[in-house]
Amino acid sequence: MDQQLLVFVTVAEKQNFTRAAEELHMTQPAVSQYIQTLERTVGTKLLERSNKFVRLNKAGEIVYHHAKVILGQYARMQYLIDELMHTASGNLSIGASYTYGEYVLPHILAYMHEHYPLIKPTITIGNTKEIEDLVVSHGLDVGIVEGEFKDDRLYMEPFAEDFMYIIVSLKHPLAARKKIRLSELNKETWIVRELGSGTREATEKMFDRFKLYPHNIMEFGSTQIIKESVEAGLGITMLSHWAVRKEISLGTLKILELDETPVTRKFSLITQSTPFYTKSMEVFLSILRRKDIFSFMKGGTLS
Structure with a gap:
C-alpha cells in the first residue's frame, strides 16, 4: 500500500505519468498499474487525465492529503527504527x-x-x-x-533550578550597603526584559510577591543590553546568576544582599x-x- 501511495503522490506532484516514472525509476505502464490498483482499492477515480495533463479530482485531493501524512509517518517510523540500531546521529x-x-x-x-x-x-x-x-x-x-x-x-x-538575584553596578550607592530593605528598591529605575520573556515573568512575580511598585521601569529586549546598561549606572535589574557570573567575577556587577533573594524558578x-x-x-x-x-x-x- 505504501508503494501505491508513493506512486500516486509522485504522479500528482509531477502532473505527468512519464515524469513520475522517471522520478521513480519505473516504466510508465508500471506507474499506470499502481494508480489503477489504488483506484480500485478506494473505489473511485482519483485523477483527471488528458493528453496534456494529469490532475487530482476531489477524491484525489483527499487521498493526496492523507497519503502525504501516511508517507511522512512511515518515513519517521523507519528513521526511528534505523536510529535504534545505530549510533545517535x-x-x-x-x-x-x-x-x-x-x-x-x-x-x-x-x-x-x-x-x-x-x-x-x-x-x-x-x-x-x-x-x-x-x-x-x-x-x-x-x-x-x-x-x-x-x-x-x-x-x-x-x-x-535557576537562581535569580537583584543586580547593580559596582558604583551604585546600594552596592556598598550590607543590608538593604526591599522597599527601598521602589524608587530605583528597573531595567526589565520584554513581555513573553521568562525573565520578565519572574521579575513581575517577584514584584507581586514582595509588593514592589517601582516608579520607573525600562524595557529592553536583550539580556546583554540590560547588563551593559546596569553596568553603566542606568538602573538595576533581576537576572539569573548564569547570566552575570562572568561580570560578578570581574567585579563590574554586584549582587545585592537581600533576605528575600535569591528568587528561584x-x-x-x-x-x-x-x-x-x-x-x-x-x-x-x-x-x-x-x-x-x-x-x-x-x-x-x-x-
Whole structure:
C-alpha cells in the first residue's frame, strides 16, 4: 500500500505519468498499474487525465492529503527504527530562551559534540513564548524555556533550578550597603526584559510577591543590553546568576544582599507530546536531565 501511495503522490506532484516514472525509476505502464490498483482499492477515480495533463479530482485531493501524512509517518517510523540500531546521529533542532540559550546551552553542546560528534544541532534563541510556538508548529524538535506553563499540545518537564538575584553596578550607592530593605528598591529605575520573556515573568512575580511598585521601569529586549546598561549606572535589574557570573567575577556587577533573594524558578524542556523520539533527541534529553549537568560549568567534568 505504501508503494501505491508513493506512486500516486509522485504522479500528482509531477502532473505527468512519464515524469513520475522517471522520478521513480519505473516504466510508465508500471506507474499506470499502481494508480489503477489504488483506484480500485478506494473505489473511485482519483485523477483527471488528458493528453496534456494529469490532475487530482476531489477524491484525489483527499487521498493526496492523507497519503502525504501516511508517507511522512512511515518515513519517521523507519528513521526511528534505523536510529535504534545505530549510533545517535543526524540533525537536531534545539530552541532555547535567552538565559539558558546564551549562557548554559553552549557548554551542553560542547559536551555533546565531544561525546556524540555525529549529532548536528541547529540552535534557535528566542523568548519563552517564541520557543513554545516553534515547538508547537514542529519548527523545533525540543525547546528549553524558563518557568512552567500548561499546554495540552506539548510535553513539559522541569529539569533544573535557576537562581535569580537583584543586580547593580559596582558604583551604585546600594552596592556598598550590607543590608538593604526591599522597599527601598521602589524608587530605583528597573531595567526589565520584554513581555513573553521568562525573565520578565519572574521579575513581575517577584514584584507581586514582595509588593514592589517601582516608579520607573525600562524595557529592553536583550539580556546583554540590560547588563551593559546596569553596568553603566542606568538602573538595576533581576537576572539569573548564569547570566552575570562572568561580570560578578570581574567585579563590574554586584549582587545585592537581600533576605528575600535569591528568587528561584525552573528551567523546563518542552517537546511534542509523542512518546517516540529519535536517538539524537534521547541523547540530548538524557544530558539535560543529569543531576550534575551544571557542575562541569564550574570547573568540573561530566563523567
